[in-house]
Amino acid sequence: MVLSKREKYIGIGTISAVALLAINSLVINPYVDTLSQIEDQQKSDKQTLSDNQLLLYKQKSLQKEWQAMLASGLEADQSVAQSQTQNDLQVWARSANINLDAVSSEPVPTQHGPFQILNFNLDFNSTGGQSMRQIAKLLWSIESANIPIRLNDMRIQSIREGTDDLDVKLIVSALYMPPTGQAVSPGELFNEMEDFQ
Amino acid sequence: MKQPRHKKVLGIALGERSLLAAELIAAERPQVKRLAELVYPEGISFSQPEELAKVLAHFLKDNQFSTRTAVIGIPLKWLVVKAKEVPPANDATVAQLLRLEAEAEFSTELKDLVYDFSGTAPDASHGDASHGEASRSVLLIATQKKYIDSIEILCEGARLQPLAVMPSAIALGSLTGSSLKRDVLVLSVGSGGAELSSQRQSSATAMRSLRAASSEPPFVNELRRAVSTLALTGTERELVLWDGAGMNTVDLGERLGVTIRSGELHSLGVDATEAGANGQGAKYAAAVALALSVLDDTGPGVDFLHSRLAPPREHRIPRWAYIAAAVLVVVIGICIYAYSDLERRQKAVDDLQSQIAKQQSTVDAARDFVSKVSLAQYWHIGEARYLACMRDLDDVIPEDGQTYATSLEIKAQTPPVTSGASSSSSTSVATLSASADEARILFVTLQGHTANLESVTALVERMRHNPTAFKDIKIGPGTKVPRTQEWLFSITFSYVPSKTAGTTSGQTK
Numbered sequence: 001m002v003l004s005k006r007e008k009y010i011g012i013g014t015i016s017a018v019a020l021l022a023i024n025s026l027v028i029n030p031y032v033d034t035l036s037q038i039e040d041q042q043k044s045d046k047q048t049l050s051d052n053q054l055l056l057y058k059q060k061s062l063q064k065e066w067q068a069m070l071a072s073g074l075e076a077d078q079s080v081a082q083s084q085t086q087n088d089l090q091v092w093a094r095s096a097n098i099n100l101d102a103v104s105s106e107p108v109p110t111q112h113g114p115f116q117i118l119n120f121n122l123d124f125n126s127t128g129g130q131s132m133r134q135i136a137k138l139l140w141s142i143e144s145a146n147i148p149i150r151l152n153d154m155r156i157q158s159i160r161e162g163t164d165d166l167d168v169k170l171i172v173s174a175l176y177m178p179p180t181g182q183a184v185s186p187g188e189l190f191n192e193m194e195d196f197q
Numbered sequence: 198m199k200q201p202r203h204k205k206v207l208g209i210a211l212g213e214r215s216l217l218a219a220e221l222i223a224a225e226r227p228q229v230k231r232l233a234e235l236v237y238p239e240g241i242s243f244s245q246p247e248e249l250a251k252v253l254a255h256f257l258k259d260n261q262f263s264t265r266t267a268v269i270g271i272p273l274k275w276l277v278v279k280a281k282e283v284p285p286a287n288d289a290t291v292a293q294l295l296r297l298e299a300e301a302e303f304s305t306e307l308k309d310l311v312y313d314f315s316g317t318a319p320d321a322s323h324g325d326a327s328h329g330e331a332s333r334s335v336l337l338i339a340t341q342k343k344y345i346d347s348i349e350i351l352c353e354g355a356r357l358q359p360l361a362v363m364p365s366a367i368a369l370g371s372l373t374g375s376s377l378k379r380d381v382l383v384l385s386v387g388s389g390g391a392e393l394s395s396q397r398q399s400s401a402t403a404m405r406s407l408r409a410a411s412s413e414p415p416f417v418n419e420l421r422r423a424v425s426t427l428a429l430t431g432t433e434r435e436l437v438l439w440d441g442a443g444m445n446t447v448d449l450g451e452r453l454g455v456t457i458r459s460g461e462l463h464s465l466g467v468d469a470t471e472a473g474a475n476g477q478g479a480k481y482a483a484a485v486a487l488a489l490s491v492l493d494d495t496g497p498g499v500d501f502l503h504s505r506l507a508p509p510r511e512h513r514i515p516r517w518a519y520i521a522a523a524v525l526v527v528v529i530g531i532c533i534y535a536y537s538d539l540e541r542r543q544k545a546v547d548d549l550q551s552q553i554a555k556q557q558s559t560v561d562a563a564r565d566f567v568s569k570v571s572l573a574q575y576w577h578i579g580e581a582r583y584l585a586c587m588r589d590l591d592d593v594i595p596e597d598g599q600t601y602a603t604s605l606e607i608k609a610q611t612p613p614v615t616s617g618a619s620s621s622s623s624t625s626v627a628t629l630s631a632s633a634d635e636a637r638i639l640f641v642t643l644q645g646h647t648a649n650l651e652s653v654t655a656l657v658e659r660m661r662h663n664p665t666a667f668k669d670i671k672i673g674p675g676t677k678v679p680r681t682q683e684w685l686f687s688i689t690f691s692y693v694p695s696k697t698a699g700t701t702s703g704q705t706k
Contacts, residue, residue, distance in 0.1 A: 023528075031535055038542045045549035052553070052560045059563040062570045069573050113572050113614040139583050148576035151583055156605045161646070175576040 081176035092141035122170040148175040205264035208488030210365040219484035229469040233260040246347040250354020268487040270365030273406035312339035313504040361500040365483040366392040372486040375399035382436040395427040441480030575612035593659040602645040639692040653686040
């Protein structure tokens, strides 16, 4: 079969186009996909490494602070944390000329991550022109304390409108970290109590 | 001036008993540096090229020839010459025609011959007037391949690089004719024989090899016959004699009936003063002409080493196959590069992952530690957020004697737990910092009395003047207190303590 020049060119063009398509789908596209995957993975790994470095640096920088926290009473058992917090609250209240009507703590601590939390409910009335000053002083003592304590909730309500007689309720939580292995979850404690009965 | 292709060239005119050598230096007027004759020693001839090569090497060294590029001239005796008329056409077409002619002429001994052609350019004055176009007269020249092979062996042995192999008579005749710019007979007489060519200016139209001039009467008779048969277009026949045998020019001219003119080297356009030919310059004319033939741009007219009539090399592999192979090689090269690039990148990723894996236990421990400390920090916040909130609220409540608070409730959100086994492995320092910022926010509900709804709106507007502290402010349902001029209001908002607000400088009011 003799092909004319035009037919030859058409044939060469068709074969070239098919070959290019085949190369594109069999070689170029898989290559580009693989390359893209590798680049994404590389980017992600670099980010992970960078994050890890930052984390290690942060760990180093937090060591001193952690030691200070331990020294201020973080590492304690429940009874120590409870009595220390209760005692400090009483002292701060007296210092602010506040008579605490009630200081109660929840009997069962709450597990919060590796820590245990004990909540204290403070209830008192403050009367007279100095009532806000007294409340502020107590708040200051709680918020600037060295021991691991945190004010979670505060409710101030006037007893009689138009006077400075105020009813104040505070919920304060104390944090402690029992030595490893001694942490007791609420569920476990409940089970233990049932067994006791 | 155009730069010559070679700076120094050696012209060697081979003979059966001796060879003549001339070294030329390219210049505007080329300089003949050295001229010398090598008479073959007893028992050595051109048929023993290896032995002759050793002798030639010594000869070149002894005579201080420094160049190694040479043009080799061969005598007419070794040639078969046929005059041919070809139609006006370019050299490539003429070469194809002559190749066919040569195959017809020398069919029996074609394999043993090397052939080329020497011809004139189309010239109307000499053409076929009846056709109105110039025909072309060429000489088809062949020599035995064994001579060319011997010359190659000779050159290799003498460490010469042969640029061309051509008839000495063609080189000399062409140069003589072109320098005189007219049609002449050119006779070169040496000890081993004589060569006569009829020149149409630079192109030879006929050539004869004659016996040696030592036996004068037979030589003259042979020469006379040759001269009479060679056609010349001019009215006066002129013969240029390059005499290397000491002939009597006047006597020879009378006996031949032609004007004889003695050739001198300087007439060829060269400076031969340095060569010291001592009156024998004409003897070396052929060697000088051979060297000169490659110093100009036109090159040698005939060259058996690079014959224009050599059959074109057949390409066993078609051109498209070369192109396809080149494309294939390029594609394969690109594929190899791409593959190695992928490998390199994959290795880099593997290295990174290996580093991450090595760090994993340390990083896990660090993450747990940082999360634990970050959580504990919420209980060591050292920031008087509640006091700051009350102070900022006190600032925005107007001292109008009508607006006062009856209830204030402030709640903090429970700090998030990110430590321990439940934490995501992707928990980063940035995430922890963001969580810490969110945990500082307080949620406040304020209830109180004021004069009217507009006063409530005015209070909220005052709060909005401090957008960094008071956010998401919403006015709750309000009511007018019966039988009074007071309005009971409720406002909820988020309070964001400033970073410096808190630390132990909380004011009390």
